[in-house]
Amino acid sequence: MPKKKRDSPSPSKKRSIANILTSLAALEDQDASERRQADAASLHDLSLLQSNHQSRLHATLDYFDRVDDHFEDAEQSETLRTKRSRLAASAAATVVADGAASAAQPQHHQRRLWVKDRSTAWWDRCNHPDFPEAEFRRAFRMSRATFDMICDELGSAVAKEDTMLRAAIPVRQRVAVCIWRLATGEPLRLVSKRFGLGISTCHKLVLEVCSAIKTVLMPKFLQWPDEQSCSSMKSRFEEISRIPNVVGSMYTTHIPIIAPKISVAAYYNRRHTERNQKTSYSITVQGVVDPDGVFTDVCIGWPGSMPDDQVLEKSALYQRALSGMLRNVWVVGSSGYPLMDWVLVPYTHQNLTWTQHAFNEKIGEVQKVAKEAFARLKGRWTCLQKRTEVKLQDLPVVLGACCVLHNICEIRKEEMEPELKFELVDDEMVPENSLRSVTSMQARDNIAHNLLHYGLAGTNFF
Structure with missing residues (x-):
């Protein structure tokens, strides 16, 4: 079967196709132009970003360079100041040494440390x-x-x-x-x-x-007397009391302290607490004095709860007596001490005879010497009257110094101002075993008998 011949397009269709193609080409050109513009803008933005980055980088590097230069200069300056200080100190030392060597009279160096300005x-x-x-x-x-x-x-x-x-x-x-x-x-x-x-x-x-x-x-200035001094003391005490062979008057007082951190009960002073209605802690000072009130023996630092007789047993004086150095002599004490071969104390029992009253009166005159010495000690050195800031372990040294200074003042006849007079109050407790020697009891009775019957005692006890 024969094919049909295709018809050619009309002129109007050709023109329409041409217009479409032209529009497409124009659109492609426009799109290409826009892409080129976008690419150019992107390149410009990228260039700006790179430029900003480079400028910031340079600024940062410049800042760190300046910081490094600053610290390097500071180190050099500090080193220079140190060298200058050393040179100045060396020069000052040379000047001071030269001045000290050439001065006619010695001069004090000027203070070079910073100190608080205080008035002298x-x-x-x-x-x-x-x-x-x-x-x-x-x-x-x-x-x-x-x-x-x-x-x-x-x-x-x-x-x-x-x-x-x-x-x-x-x-x-x-x-x-x-x-x-x-x-x-x-x-x-x-x-x-x-x-x-x-x-x-x-x-x-x-x-x-x-x-x-x-x-x-x-x-x-504070020593136990030698034999010659003891002989002189016996004579002087005998002039005071008519009691022979007395070489010292003994007394024990208490020094108030702040409550210690350890062994508080040992330092608690019950007698002072009851009398003052205030909790009291103390340490003891036992002393023996000569007729002038000068200390010849001291025992310092035992706790305030210890009675006088126990303090005595702890002292070097007691050891001196045990070694035989106090034979045929008396140390007169108060009723707080026991009667021993070398310690002479008053009668403490009730219903005393006239002879015993006379003895107590005379022995009281000897005891008065020690008590007045301790009153002057506390009156002259006021730090002993109240609780002190000194630590407990340092207190014996301070109290010992007070006793030595007291002796110096007494020996050199330093007078005390009347307003410094101190009223001494120390409660005495009779020891449980107040009679420790039969021979000492007989010796005390003989002394009491001689005082009364040989007209040596006064009549104040009547």
């Missing part, structure tokens, strides 16, 4: 030669001559050398701090203000000077 006006005024003697005695409980003697004795023991950084505190000021503190009992903060020194410095000075007093002055 009060002490400078007291230390001046024109300071009134009466005021000096009232302040330090002794004359200027006695104070100077103590400073001379302690000079080598308490003196310190100047250093490159500061001048040492003079010996006179060191001794004055200690004596003022013992005399007034003022708190360390007030002592610090008076002397222009730190509180810890004042505390250290007090302990150092007290230790020096115990080491240097106690062997000279």
Whole structure:
């Protein structure tokens, strides 16, 4: 079968096809143009990002370079300052050494450490030669001559050398701090203000000077008498009481303390607590004095709960008696002590005879010497009247120094101001075993008999 011949497109269709193709080509060109523009914009943005990154990187690197330069300069500057300080210190040392070598009189180095500015006006005024003697005695409980003697004795023991950084505190000021503190009992903060020194410095000075007093002055001014001195004491005590062979008067007092952290019950003082209606703690001071009230033996530091007879048994005096050094002599004590071969005490039982009354009266005159000595001790050194800031382990040294200073004042006849008089109150307890020797009982009876029947006793007991 023959095929049909296809018809050719009409002119209008050709034009439509041409227009479509033209539109497609235009659309492709427009799309290509837009892609080219987008690509160009992306390249521009990328360039901006890279440029910003580079600028920030350069800025960061520049900052770290400046910081590194700053610290390097600081290290160099600190090194330079250190070198300059060392050079300055070396130069100052050379200048001071040259000045000390060439000066006609010794001079103190200037202080080079920073210290708090404190006034020493009060002490400078007291230390001046024109300071009134009466005021000096009232302040330090002794004359200027006695104070100077103590400073001379302690000079080598308490003196310190100047250093490159500061001048040492003079010996006179060191001794004055200690004596003022013992005399007034003022708190360390007030002592610090008076002397222009730190509180810890004042505390250290007090302990150092007290230790020096115990080491240097106690062997000279507080010792048991030798045979010649004992003979003199016997005569003088016999003049007072008509009792022969007495070499000392003994007494025990209590020093108030702050409640210790250990062994509190041992230091509890029941008698003082009951009398004062206030809990009291104390340590004991047992002392033997000569007819002038000068201590010849002391026993310091036993707890306040111990009665007098137990304190006596713990003392070096008791050991001296056991070794036979107190044969044929008497140490007179109060009713708180037991009667022994060397300890003479009053009669304590009831319904005493006239002979026993006479004996008690005379032995009381001897006992009065010791009691008045302790009253002057506490009156002169006020720190003994109240609880102190000194630690318990350091207190025996301080109390020993007070006893030595008391002896120095008594030996040099230093008068006490009337307002310093102290009323001594110590409750005496009769020991459970108050009679420890039959021979001593007979000896006491013989002494009492002689006092009355040979007209040696007074009549005040009637």
